[in-house]
Amino acid sequence: MPRLNSPTELEKLREEIKARRPPRPCISISSGTCGRARGSEAVITAFEEEIKKRGLKEEIDIKVTGCLGFCEKEPIILVHPDEICYLNAKPEDAAEIIQGIKDKKVVSRLLYTDPVTGEKIEHESEIPFYKRQLRIVLSLNKWIDPRNIEDYIIQGGYSALSKALFEMSSEQVLEEVKEANLRGRGGGGFPAGRKWKETKNAPGEPKYVIVNCDEGDPGAYMDRSLMEGNPHSVLEGLIIGAYAIGAHEGFIYVRQEYPLACENLNWAIKQAEEYGFLGENILGSGFNFRVKVHRGAGAFVSGESSALMSAVEGKAGEPRFKYIHTAVSGVKGRPSNLNNVETWATVPLIINKGADWFRSIGTEGSKGTKIFSLVGKVNNTGLVEVPMGMTLRQVIYDIGGGILKGKKFKAVQTGGPSGGVIPEQYLDTPVDFDELTKLGSMMGSGGMVVMDEDTCMVDVARYFVNFLCEESCGKCIPCREGLRLLRVILNDVCQGKGKEGDIEVIEEVAEVMAAASLCALGTTAANPVLSTLRYFRDEYEAHIKEKRCPAKFCKDLTSFYIQPEKCQACLICLRNCPAGAINGDKGLVHWIAQEKCSKCGICFEVCPPRFSAVVKLSGEPIPEPPPPGTKVIRKKEG
């Protein structure tokens, strides 16, 4: 492919690709990391073989795309042009789907079934999970094979770059982004336009633009999905930003744990260079820009801007002072503008559609959409893109389909290890940067972990503190030693060894960590503890004072007990107990020898719901086992 040398050549190419592609059915198969984990590669092979076998190569196309967001239903198959959506596709479905395309019939058994109405839904856009979303950043994923730049071009790709380079001055581009009030999607929510301007105006050359793809919050993966599924959108945003700022060199920091994102990104860079979107004299504009991929070495802390820049320089990913902003003194002491993947991918949309359009979506202080990873104890898990200002309740119930197994909602954790939990009384809070901060949590990069009544909030805090004990760089004392102490205390509390005064010690140490730590990881490291304390202090107190875990989750404070009057001596728990702790026989009531019980919970899980004889006890005495030879009281069936 010869390099494109003008906007006209780009438009000509777009028309040419359209003309080259005959209108015929296309089967797109999602195969991002989540799709692959659920067997998409075998599905792709099955479709290819089926098409070959039937000699349909000239009649039906196959397209391998990135993640479509409805992760638990992956791999997802979309049959274009009608957008018939098949979920949880398996290799053995290939023949039936292809026959369906030939016969112009829908394979009803593979459609989404509405859990409430039982109705079969044909089109992706009508499935409740997708229906309430506003997919603008993720919208192209379903149309694009990330390794084929022409797929991106045919969807209007690089038109924003062409517009920026030829119809706008660099100042106008910057003003447009400022005007749009695009706030950083990586965590801080700092206005991107202001940051760009700071780098642009900072003295010193060269200037750098950088993509932060070190997403590492437990349960968050929206950046991975974008980088895997639509890498050109990130590249296009980055090149536009470089033009606005006056940078000719850029870095893309991708975490080591994202091999597919790295692969697809490298493809994208290579193709963008070939087509003339990267390198010297981009699209004949005279603007030059090159980009290097920097693979991380697996460190959460490298998502912090100064640590990331140290890593890009080849040093250990440890934060340094930011009293002089990295926008002014970043990589090698040069002005460096860092934004995360989602932020960069939003830029082409703003340039194409304008700041007014972008500002028409969202709330007063937070414009546009935000992608969330909706995970945890919720029915529909996946990536959810919604306008800012949608309430937590709408996200969790309307899109997420409510809590798993009809359990009671307890809290939603947002913002990852720097964020906090939000309890039920705030479910009607509109989700935006400022509202979540007010509640003691934060937007963060968009992780949303739903928790139900069985979740112990002290254990949640302990989980995040453990995570940070390993992921802090360990450089400064308040963060490193503060986390070490919090970990000990939270472990003690969960094990029933908490002491009076522990809560006060936690608060005292948390204050010092927040005030004196070197970087944002440290200053926010106590947030998971502080926010669970803020809303669930009673759970901490129950653990410490009554040695009781209200959620009956903490092993050391919970026992399993078989209610003799309900036990039907079915032998199921007895046979499944890995510790051999259950006594009893056919016709004889079962009982648990507490000293042998490892509290794995298997008996609780396997006891048939119609008996529900096994219960969890916490903070109360365990009743004596029934006298030997106690016979069951037969429950009348039906």
Next chain:
Amino acid sequence: MEEMIALEIDGKEVKAKEGMTILEAARGANIEIPTLCYHEKLKPYGACRICSVEAERGGRVRIVAACGYPVEGGLLVRTRSPKIDRIRKVIIELVAPLAMSDGGISGELRRLADEYGADIHRFESRLQVEPTRCILCGLCVRYCDEVMGGHAIGFMGRGIERRVVFFPERASRFCPTCHECYEVCPTGKIAAETDGSIFPKFSIDDFLSGKM
């Protein structure tokens, strides 16, 4: 003529050169700010946070590390306040178990513990850390890198697993004739562990066979 910047530290007007840090400006005016990881020959590092001070500008108060914060005209600095004292006390209490030797601590850390009323045993039994005598200030690592050019000492591990290590290949060449790190180590750990005299001559083979 270099531009002088006027700021206020603890109510006293202080003049400082542009590019100086709060710590340098304060020391120039004989105002004490405690430090543990600072060394005048080294780049500011900001690990111990004991030099935290309150810096007020435009009515906004921030807690900053004096060793790294550049002076600004009109900046109001408070080197002591109830909050600053609390921060320093807790930092000492958190780090003391690491610095422990024969049931106590010594040197500057001991002096600071007394000054800020820190109970050095407060978290000792709870934390159960190995009293390595190393508070991970990084002075040895940075002195070896920045001043001596030896690059023989480094950090290993992350988070609470962080520790200081000698790189055998480099250390076997540089250390026997240097020993400068003995002097910068605030707890005397390095001198003590290497017998206080000569760094043993060891080779990579000794290291791998466990002799070192």
